[in-house]
Amino acid sequence: MDYEGGYCPAKMQKYDCLLFDLDDTLYPLNSGLATQCRKNIGDYMVEKLGIEESRISDMCNLLYKNYGTTMAGLRAIGYRFDYDEYHSFVHGRLPYGNLKPDFVLRNILLSIPIRKVIFTNADKIHATKVLRKLCLEDCFEGIICFETLNSPEENSASNYKPEDTKSYIFDIIDHSSRAQPNTELPAAPILCKPSESAMIRALEIAKIDLNRTIFFEDSIRNIQAGKRIGLDTVLVGNSQRVKGVDHALVSLHNMKEALPELWKEGERSGNVRYAEKIAIETPVIA
Numbered sequence: 001m002d003y004e005g006g007y008c009p010a011k012m013q014k015y016d017c018l019l020f021d022l023d024d025t026l027y028p029l030n031s032g033l034a035t036q037c038r039k040n041i042g043d044y045m046v047e048k049l050g051i052e053e054s055r056i057s058d059m060c061n062l063l064y065k066n067y068g069t070t071m072a073g074l075r076a077i078g079y080r081f082d083y084d085e086y087h088s089f090v091h092g093r094l095p096y097g098n099l100k101p102d103f104v105l106r107n108i109l110l111s112i113p114i115r116k117v118i119f120t121n122a123d124k125i126h127a128t129k130v131l132r133k134l135c136l137e138d139c140f141e142g143i144i145c146f147e148t149l150n151s152p153e154e155n156s157a158s159n160y161k162p163e164d165t166k167s168y169i170f171d172i173i174d175h176s177s178r179a180q181p182n183t184e185l186p187a188a189p190i191l192c193k194p195s196e197s198a199m200i201r202a203l204e205i206a207k208i209d210l211n212r213t214i215f216f217e218d219s220i221r222n223i224q225a226g227k228r229i230g231l232d233t234v235l236v237g238n239s240q241r242v243k244g245v246d247h248a249l250v251s252l253h254n255m256k257e258a259l260p261e262l263w264k265e266g267e268r269s270g271n272v273r274y275a276e277k278i279a280i281e282t283p284v285i286a
């Protein structure tokens, strides 16, 4: 895929990439997917990992807070499981039927003459399904997803023996209850947002220039991590600007009013990219 040609330095525009989170950014939070996803994660922890139901809520909150995703946290504290099985359990039963084609957003995205890429912590199957339901699958040049940063080899069955699944589990609830914990939290073997090093690595893989990219996200902590690594930021789903937020939009449908420069800049540079030429089936990445 050609990321080099097409622009003249003398006419260099401010942005040459629009980077979009997927869930609760391309569609509204009230679609019900996020709520069901949280429930499915809890069910997975009880059914597949044998964790007591009474501990699920506290554990999920602590793991999400400390590791970016519950999945990354579960691996960090010692649980071993197959990533694909986890993803299919957690995402497989989501109410995808609640997502409807969004032709307003589709027209907005296709009319912006700047390259667009998805950056999600979710797996590729989920990302592809969501984009298809929204009728946006051909609006993006590629998808940076779970598989981009986490190789299947590291998760292969040959890397651990079945008895390892019963190995030492770090008690994160006990750890958090201590005023002065005597141990550090274990490191996560999974890379994901909002880890700054993981984000930088992902953008390097996708050949994205941090200094010429604007990042659309609904998660404030991901936005703030993006800001720290040098991205310009747009908080989606909330009109309140806080630290780290350059722009805030209730919905991506308001992009044209809030960011008219995206249309002008792309045209001025002559760096017009028609995303519809590159199908999602040939992602940059993953």
Ligand SMILES: [Mg+2]
Residues within 6 Å of the ligand: 021, 022, 023, 024, 025, 217, 218, 219
């Ligand atoms: Mg999101």
